[in-house]
Amino acid sequence: MKTTTNLTKTLKQANEHFLAGQYADALRDYSLVLKDYPDSKEAYNGAILADMAMSGESAGEALFDYYTILRKEDAESADIIISEILETMDGTVEQLSGLFEETIKQRLAYEDGIMYNEFKELVANDSDFNRIFENIMFSTRVIITEKEDFVDFLDNLIDHGYKEMALSYLESALGVYPNDRQLRNLLRRLAKGKNIEN
Numbered sequence: 001m002k003t004t005t006n007l008t009k010t011l012k013q014a015n016e017h018f019l020a021g022q023y024a025d026a027l028r029d030y031s032l033v034l035k036d037y038p039d040s041k042e043a044y045n046g047a048i049l050a051d052m053a054m055s056g057e058s059a060g061e062a063l064f065d066y067y068t069i070l071r072k073e074d075a076e077s078a079d080i081i082i083s084e085i086l087e088t089m090d091g092t093v094e095q096l097s098g099l100f101e102e103t104i105k106q107r108l109a110y111e112d113g114i115m116y117n118e119f120k121e122l123v124a125n126d127s128d129f130n131r132i133f134e135n136i137m138f139s140t141r142v143i144i145t146e147k148e149d150f151v152d153f154l155d156n157l158i159d160h161g162y163k164e165m166a167l168s169y170l171e172s173a174l175g176v177y178p179n180d181r182q183l184r185n186l187l188r189r190l191a192k193g194k195n196i197e198n
Contacts, residue, residue, distance in 0.1 A: 005032050005033055005035065005036045005037070007033060007036075007037055007040070010029050010032055010033050011029075011030075011033055011040075011042055011043060011046070013029050014026045014029030014030045014033070014043070014046055014050075015046065015068075017029060018046065018049070018050055018053070018064055019064075023050045023051075023053045023054040023060075024050075024054060026046065026050040027047055027050040027051060027054065030043045030044075030046040030047035030050060031043075031047060034047065041079035041080075041083060042071075042075070042079060044083075045067065045079065045082045045083060045086065046064075048060075048086055049061075049063055049064045049067070049082075049086075057179075058179055058181070058184070059178040059179045061184070062174065062178050062179065062180070062183070062184040062187065063082065063085065063086075063174070063178055065184060065187040065188055065191055066082070066170070066171075066174050066178075066187055067082045068191050069167065069187060069190055069191050070082070081171075085174075085175055085178070088175075114136070114140060114142060114143065115142075115143050116142055116143065116144045116145075116146075116149040116152075116153060117149075119132070119136060119142045120152075122136075123156075129156060129159075129160045130160050130161075133156075133160070133162075147180075150169075150173070151182045151183065151186070153169075154166045154169055154170065154183075154186050155186065157169075158186065158189055158190065163190060166186070166190065167190055170183060170186060170187060170190070174187070
């Protein structure tokens with residue numbers, strides 16, 4: 001008699017192995033699920049990420065953290081987003097990272113706005129990040145062109161409760177820069193929160 005893998009239990013076990021850094025065990029469990037449930041996107045994505053992590057690519061861990069956050073919000077969308085990222089990755093992280101600066105400029109830099117260092121000065125003088133940030137967002141734009149400023153900005157958004165907005169910016173950044181340790185740490189901070197809320 002054929003034994004069918006318990007889908008939910010085995011996926012949960014695979015994810016726990018991955019989080020514990022036991023990538024070979026995670027890959028085995030994802031493979032077991034795929035044998036009985038070949039259409040399981042979570043198992044398919046997990047197997048690829050586990051394989052990446054086993055080969056020493058920290059992008060595998062970063063994407064798994066991102067995947068975990070997305071699945072808390074909408075599992076089906078998370079499966080699609082991660083599948084698309086994995087399909088576009090050709091293993092050359094250098095090429096992806098080269099796109100980061102241009103992507104961030106397109107996302108955050110506008111003709112009208114103030115530079116991020118000016119924004120930081122306003123916050124330092126007023127000591128009320130939320131009030132300054134909301135005033136700026138309604139009247140103009142903060143222009144960010146350096147990666148360090150972008151990371152600092154996201155850090156501040158998370159600290160001051162703008163988690164959903166921070167996640168939105170991280171989605172764009174992770175798509176082209178999945179191997180960055182600072183972004184990965186921010187994702188871990190967001191993942192620790194029970195809910196993403198604005």
